[in-house]
Amino acid sequence: MKLLIFENDQWINLTPLSYTRPVFELRCGMYTLLERIMAAVKTRDITLFVRDYLVNLAKKNYPFFVNSFKGDDDVLIVDGRYLVEEDFRTDKEAVYMCEDEVVYAFVKKENAVKIENRSICEIVDFVKTLPPIKIDAKMMKYPWNLVHYNAEMLKKDFSKSKKIGISGNFSPHAVIHGSDSDVYIAEGAEVHPYVVIDTNSGPVYIDSKAKIFPFSRIEGPCYIGKETQIMPGASIREGNTIGPVCRVGGEVEESIFQGYSNKYHDGFIGHAYIGEFVNLGALTTNSDLKNDYSPVSVYVNGKVVCSGDLKVGSFIGDHTKTSIGTLFNTGTSVGVMCNITAGGVLPKFFPSFVWYVNNKFMKGFGLEMMLQTARAAMERRKRILTKEEEEVIRKVYEITADLRKSYISRSLKMKS
């Protein structure tokens, strides 16, 4: 059987996180959405469908077919925003729908040939003609959905992983408060003295070569990614997924770090999703609860959407940097490659690539200099900005230009 995973035009609702990656690369629990789909379907004959400007990047990153499908076998077609929790049904040809959206479809070989070399819109239109079956499915429509389900998925993922025990270096002066069977410390990971791992509310999984420095407390459920460092004295509260090669200190609660990002110092981040190569200056803090306890609204691509959730933090695009003392309002969305400096109550939306200085949106030093900074930041973590990644950033710069210009122009017209 073949597997076809797609993203459609709904990717825009997962911005700023999805500007620089396909939606199925977003994390929830211990895994990305793609890893979950692939784990549920035992095939390596995979085709990905992504938006045009991500094609080269996807081709470079995956050994799969991209945006070109050959219909010579049965195929399972899955929306990349689907948070898979159970096995796919492939006993009969059908389309599985949730609230009028295609979640997935199983197409027999006889019909698969009809969608060969078609666009993803045509493929989705075709599967909509199959017998529909309604299901309850968790579709990650907005960034806060990923955060909302993170703690629950962490518990389920730990249990499914069957990994228990200490393979790494666990100091005799560190303690596990709660059940030992809810901890996994991978080979090469280090837990230093005076660390407390609290499993009373959920399991803690510390992946290989991660380092947990002294006096920090990690509360489950939690996943600490490969080569990530938890800085001395950190308070890693419940429900966090911290991807690979991050540096995280201060207080973090119910948040997701995609990977390669720094929040080195004190400051609170809660119910947030932080992209790659983000640097949060010391004391950067986000609010995740309004003082009137009402549902939090978030700007999605410049438009306000009510999340329906009471606790929503910040969503921060790749390569964005904040100054010391930056205070983000509840439900703030910050684009890709922004530079934000502290200044009173900040706006709730920052278009990609803006610099926010002295309470004004500005163009900053320009794209070329931002790319130079990105290269320097990536080199520090032994990554290079590939030609394909640079292409994506340049495209995002282009598609976000109008929104950025309107914010800058409005900002300049306001009195200092």
Place this chain on the structure above:
Amino acid sequence: MERAEIEKKVKEVVSRILGVDESIITPESRFVEDLGAESVQSLELVAAFEEAFDIEMEEQAALEVKTVGKAVDFISKYLK
């Protein structure tokens, strides 16, 4: 717009953004060395010039301008 008029407006903007007295600003004044502009203030200067003259400047080229006189030259090109 006449060059003198541009220069007058540039000086007003520089004085406001950098907090220096207009009387000490000359065409030879260097933004960083003589007028004490920090990197963040140079961004503000670019934004303020765009606002004052209703123009859109190429940011990297604009940030390479080092003196008040050169800023007048640079802005003049956009006003032609």
